[in-house]
Structure formats: structure tokens, C-alpha cells
Amino acid sequence: MELDRLIVEERDSNGIFAKAFYDAYPAYSESEKGTQQAATGSIGAVVEVSAHHRLGQIYATGRRHPPSRVIRYLQKVLHVFLPTGYPDSVTPDYIHYQTFDSIQAFASSIAQLLGSRAVLTLVGVGDQNATSTSALFFTVSQETLGRLATIMFAWRFGSMLEQECKKFRFAADLVNDTSIFFDVLSPHFIGSPVLKLSYFCLSGILKAVCTVMANGSKAALTQHFTDDSKGSIADVAAKDASQETIISLLGMLAGAVIVPILTEEQPTWIVLFILIATHLATNYRAVSSVVMETLNRHRANIVFSSIIDAVAPQFLDAEVDSISEISAGMIMSPKQVSRCERILERDGVLRWGANGPIMGKAFVGSFSAVRKMLPPDMTIEELLSLFGDGNTGYVLWYRHVRSRSRRTSNVYVQAALIEPSDSGDEDHMQSADEIYYGAGTREKSAHHQPGFDTRELRVWVHALFLARKLFLQHHASMSSGGGGWGAEEGMKEEARQVISSSLRMVDALFGPNGKGAEALKSRGWALGQGRLMVVAGSVPRLRVRPRTA
Incomplete structure (x- = not known):
């Protein structure tokens, strides 16, 4: 035919x-x-x-x-088991993540059976002297501490799970494997009731923490994988649950065959370590394959370090003009960053590049923390004058943290965010960018849309540039045989100069004549409303009330 x-x-x-x-x-x-x-x-x-x-x-x-x-x-x-409309309804990295995620779930299911068998031995299964009351007491103690741990961990770290979803997704399996290790180890302390209860409760706490981290990070990853125009978050989440169900079922069936064979202690531990190694290796591959398009602190370090290395490596004032002329080709794409970013990067670290030196730490929090770093004779008005009378949308200060060897440069930066003042125009609420850079910013730069605000990104980039400038000054002084920092810690004039010069570099990127935000968007970075994930958690905001006559 x-x-x-x-x-x-x-x-x-x-x-x-x-x-x-x-x-x-x-x-x-x-x-x-x-x-x-x-x-x-x-x-x-x-x-x-x-x-x-x-x-x-x-x-x-x-x-x-x-x-x-x-x-x-x-x-x-x-x-x-695939989302409706696959592959158009999800991002390209979805299938790579799900492949490795399925393998790690299979290995974890078998390992959990080994842990469950050890727990049953712990609570007295097979022991004629054990009672159901003691087993119930152990279970109640474990559940109580586990649920308290769930509440406390969600309160402390819940707001960070989205921006650090890759780190918490991998950390969840680290914690889960640790709990399995304690489960398998617990029967060896069966003669000591205190140790037996301690290991049992510790395992429950770790499982509870793992659940919070896994559920929160999975929700963020589901949102990332779902295509905004063709996909459905609910459908992607439902299909992910289906995949976990079938993989867990296959793992349980395989474990039902393997676990009865492992009657001796040595083979049990060997198989357990093989399963845990497989579980962690494949989970690491899974999270490493995810290409996030949002800028968190670590990815911002990598991206903006590469920009400055290309246009202003020495942080000289003469190089500021070249910063405003950056092009998209100078900026690393989300895929390039995902290949080199660290999964377990420490929180708040100011690292130059992906594998460069740690220059210090930065935190965005309350103004009280900033005030404690200020020189005794410095007023609030002097501080605000460094930041456009507060119109930058933030203030910051720093102090040196000297190491014992005095050979390394460690800077501690503390910042606080400032809310834009009320313009009185209900139809158009000005963002921090418009207030600081001028009302014409939106017309001059295509990336400035209603509600667009780079304040959170600017404060982190400012801290990064400041730390880098101090780092270079310190090492230049050490190389020339000087005393390192050159000035006493906390000297006002030195700090004012460093803060002002690094702020000019930030303004060269994001100001009306800067092309930083446009170049970032052209390389695939999401900078729209609610897409910046630089500030960790919910932090207080300042409001500046000007003097009244």
C-alpha cells in the first residue's frame, strides 16, 4: 500500500x-x-x-x-512512569537525574532491609526474654525524638532547601545511610539498654532529618524539571512518586532474596558497604547532572569570579570601565557552572571560582550584626552615606579574621537589606534598582522589568568583590615583605576605601550603563521576580526614615 x-x-x-x-x-x-x-x-x-x-x-x-x-x-x-508530554514537558536534564536516582533508590531499598532486620533483632524479635512493652517504649521514644527533630530542622533550614536543593538532596542520602549504619550496628549493644536506646533514637532522628531534606529538595527539583509552558508540576511529582514506588518494590523483592542469604556478620557488612557506596555514588551523579538556572551563593561566586578574571583581574580602578562592557561570551552558562560547582559547599563561603581559595564568609542578616562590626566612632549616617544614603538597598561592613599563621586572608562580611521607601504611587512601586540607579533605569536596560530587583545579588557580589580586593592586597603586602594587612583591623578609612571601590565595580555591572544582568539572562540565567536565591532564608529588612524638619 x-x-x-x-x-x-x-x-x-x-x-x-x-x-x-x-x-x-x-x-x-x-x-x-x-x-x-x-x-x-x-x-x-x-x-x-x-x-x-x-x-x-x-x-x-x-x-x-x-x-x-x-x-x-x-x-x-x-x-x-514518565510525565505527560515527555520530553517536551520537562527540562533536558530530567532523564539523566531520574536514571541515576532510580539506581540509588534500588540500592537504598536493599540496604534498608538489612537495617530493618537489625532493628527487629534490637527490639527483641527472637528473644524469649523481650516483651512487647519494651518494644513499644523503644518505638515511642524513637518517634517522639524523630518528630521533634523534624520540627526543629524544618524551622532552622526549611527556607534554605530551595536555593541549596542539590546540596540537601545529596545530604539527605548521607544522613539516611548513616541511620542505616546505626541500625545494623545497634544489635551489637544489645546487652546495654542505654546504648541500645541511644542508637535506636539516634537512627530515628537521622531518618526524620533525612525526610525533611529529601522532601523539601525534591519539591524544588520538581519545580526546576517542569517546563513552564508545557509541563505540570503536579504531574511530574506524581510520576516521580510512581517511579519511586516501582523501584522500591523491585528493591524489596531483590532484598527478599539477598537478605536471607546474609546470615553471617562479615558478608552482611561487605554487602552493606557495597550498597551504600553504590547509593551515594549514583546519587552524587544524579544531583551533579542537574543544571540549575538560578543563582545561589556558590553559583554566583563561580559566575562573577570568571567575569572579573576576564576583564579586571587586578581589581584596579582603571579596570572599572571595562567591567561595564562585558559580553555574554564572558559569562559561564548554567551547564558550564553545573560541571564544576561543589555539591557540599559550606554555607556563606566567599570562594573565588569553583576551586579557588576561600577568602572569607558573608552573611545577610540583622543590622545589629552589622553595628557590632562598625568602628566605635562611626555613625549610622556615615554608614548610609557609603551606600547612596541607603538607596543601594543594603549596607555592609567587614572585619578581618586572622589565622594562626597570619598567612591567609579571611574576611567576615556582615550585611543587612534595606526596603525601598514608599514612593506614594500605588500604580508603580519602585524597586531598589530604580531608586538607586534612577527612574530611567528600566528604559535604559531591557532587563529591568516591573518589580525586577537585583538587590540580593548585588549585596553578595559586593561582598565577593570586597573579599577579593582585600585578599589581593594582603598577598601583595606579604610578597613585598610587609606586615600583611597594613592597617589595624577595623580602621575606618581603609574600610571606607575598600567598600567604595568594590561598590563601583558592582555598579559598573548592574547600573544603567552596565550590561551584567542582560548578559546573564542571554546566557540562560533566570533573574526574574522570585528567581534570585542568594539570601539564605527569611531575614529582617531595614526601613530608613529621613529626618523631619
């Missing part, structure tokens, strides 16, 4: 071919009618060909030799 005719294809929501329709020729011979009716069940004006028929597969694949029936059924089964 010929294929050179008008064909209408029908595909399901996943894009899989279901049926084809085409117009029949006006007349058939008797033999052709019989062949056509046997193939399609129809000899009317419109012919319908299903995907189960060989001719339908030819239409679907465009090949004379389509996949076998077994392959087609496997494809259908696979699509049961």
Missing part, C-alpha cells in the same frame, strides 16, 4: 502514535477490498489504521521495518 497520500495522525498526550487516517481511493478491486478490510476493518471513504497494525507502525516511524511488538509494549510501559 502506498504512503504518498494525505495522512492525519493521532497521538496521545505523551506524543505516542495511536492512529492514522487517510482517504481511501475511489474504487477498489474485489481483492483490494478484502485486503483493506482485513487490515483496517473499514472500506469506507476514510480509512483508519491503528498503532497495533504494521501499517500503522510504518506511519508512526516512517520506516518499512518498524520496531517489534515487544519493543512497542516496553515503550508503552516506560511512558506510564
